[in-house]
Amino acid sequence: MSDDPLELERQVCFALAVASRSVIGLYRPLLEPMNLTHPQYLVMLALWQHAPLSVRDISRLLQLDPGTLSPLLKRLEAVGYLTRKRDPTDERSLAVDLTDQGRALRAEAEKIPPAIVARLGMPISELESLHAALTRVIAATH
Numbered sequence: 001m002s003d004d005p006l007e008l009e010r011q012v013c014f015a016l017a018v019a020s021r022s023v024i025g026l027y028r029p030l031l032e033p034m035n036l037t038h039p040q041y042l043v044m045l046a047l048w049q050h051a052p053l054s055v056r057d058i059s060r061l062l063q064l065d066p067g068t069l070s071p072l073l074k075r076l077e078a079v080g081y082l083t084r085k086r087d088p089t090d091e092r093s094l095a096v097d098l099t100d101q102g103r104a105l106r107a108e109a110e111k112i113p114p115a116i117v118a119r120l121g122m123p124i125s126e127l128e129s130l131h132a133a134l135t136r137v138i139a140a141t142h
Helices: 012-034 038-050 055-062 066-078 100-109 112-120 124-140
Strands: 082-087 090-098
Touching: 012 038, 012 100, 012 112, 038 055, 038 066, 038 090, 038 100, 055 066, 055 090, 066 082, 090 100, 112 124
Parallel strands: none
Antiparallel strands: 082 090
């Protein structure tokens, strides 16, 4: 490796961008039969863990602005995986909850993490260390 601070291969942003595209690409064939994109899968993960949630809470959990989140929620509602209703305790807030179909999809989704681990061919301990490092990077950028 050279001492050039602008060498492409030395850039953290380059490694993160390529890794992100590559890993998300591994999800595509697993998610397509479920009629999900990767961003929609992240929404479903949040709901499988915490439903019901407000749009504000989903936005916070996924670190997405509500304008980006809204079309994802509309599409998931259109395919029958979730409902969006005004929160009876706060008319300004939308409550998002899973439908029976959305809850049932979780059983299929449980096959995804082991399939991704197998495709990456990396030890779980190494993936856990990578996750911890990326979590620190995310925290440092806020």
